[in-house]
Amino acid sequence: MAEEKKTIFSGMQPSGLITLGNYLGALRNWTQLQDEYNCLYCIVDLHAITVRQDPAKLRRASKEVLMQYIAAGLDPEKNIIYYQSHVPAHAELGWILNCFTYMGELSRMTQFKEKSQKHADNINAGLFTYPVLMAADILLYQTDLVPVGEDQRQHLEIARDIAGRFNNLYGDVFRIPEAYIGKVGARVMALQQPDKKMSKSDENKNNTVALLDEPAVILSKFKKAMTDSENEVRYDPEQKPGVSNLLNIYCAVTDKTIAEAEREFANSGYGNFKVAVGEAVVEKLEPIQKKVAELDKNKDYLDQIIAMNTERASAIAYKTLRKVQKKLGFVPRVR
């Protein structure tokens, strides 16, 4: 990797189909960063098992995330795209950093609180230490910037705290990363419940739009989206969360401003507005869907990309891990 460029790291869980929220909040921004930065985009399968996964579905979803990364425009030669479980350094540094993270700070994490409520029968230790593994992901690569959606801001803060704490004890080991959160699309809300974020693992499939949903399905989900009892297309997230969410989505996929969109729909009822949003989304996703269908026929190409990129990621990760081990006082391995 070129030395002078800054490093970017981000990831997505193969916990289901990539949603429009994941795309607008994260993936789309990633594709705009690939020329200016050295970028690593991980498929974080170790994180995904913090909630119970069906093995066959996890395998398929992991491959689908890989194909969608590429189809959305991430060049696998320029960017290092790989599976987290293929680089064991993530789990190794994750363990070490567990010993530098406090129970108190982990118990304040919003995602932990939400997920433990949702999966009350499986509040496992991995769910609790999820942010520590995420810190390891980021710190292994001496990352400068982490492009994520708004929901991950708190996890970024804890990663910075852990890194700072380690550096205070052992010297300058980790670069302190910063969050990079886009302006539009950073928080796409659920279509039927616009007071909560659109989430891959939502059981109500009418709440989410998957990148790979068929056009007719996408249109019907938008037609069913929750609005309000007025009939005025106006941006007001407090009073009109549903309509505002649709406006946000529309502007994110068309690159129009909110003011332009409000003018455009000034005289149309909600019915027409929702169809227009749905059609704009379909148009944006169509090329990605075509590319995924092509990639899906090309197993050898995908295998080759993963093999090459796993090597590239490992080389960087183990350099940091060895430095950490040395600082801690582990006896160096004789090879």
Ligand code: ATP
């Ligand atoms: P899960 O439902 O399994 O928790 P998720 O949909 O929250 O998954 P992740 O894989 O955890 O998705 O997140 C991948 C990226 O997408 C992260 O950068 C995250 O901030 C971003 N993201 C997730 N949901 C949204 C959303 N509704 N709006 C904008 N960005 C989002």
Ligand code: LTN
């Ligand atoms: N926690 C993130 C996924 C994730 C990630 C990362 C994002 C795991 N490791 C490192 C950025 C950098 C999520 O739930 N969206």
